Amino acid sequence: MGSDFKINNKVVFYDGYCVVCSRFINLLVNADKKKQISFSNISSNFSKKILKGKLKNEEIGKFIVFLSGNKVFVRSNAVIQIFIELGGFYKSFYLLKILPQNFRDFFYELFANNRYKWFGKMKECHMPSKELSDRFINE
Secondary structure, X not given: OHHHOOXXXXXXXXXXXXXXXXXXXXXXXXXXXXXXXXXXXXXOHHHHHHHEOOEOHHHOOOOOEEEEOOEEEEHHHHHHHHHHHHOHHHHHHHHHHHOOHHHHHHXXXXXXXXXXXXXXXXXXXXXXXXXXXXXXXXX
16 A cells, blocks of 8 residues: 555454454455455554554554544444444444443453463464555565
């Protein structure tokens, strides 16, 4: 994508070493038929540049982040918003907002804090196939 990338696009920032996170990204790539979402490893220079000032340094990498326009969504709100913006059947994820955010984030944090222990960690960062590389920002 390079320098022609516009910041008003939708970007999912994810942990490329996390097995579950990488599988989630694969699910999103397949579900996003309109190709409206881009993806960036949370440890990339692009991610650090874009998220600087939007998150505390110690928060970066602890949870998924979704940037839609100039709005930043984190934790359970990020996951819900990603699905809402995919549209179609996925809009039904909006119903999860009925649950209090503190409740949703408690379970999100429990999962996030144990994801490596439960599912392992990849030795190398998740890299997209050549066919999908235009959807990933690797700067």
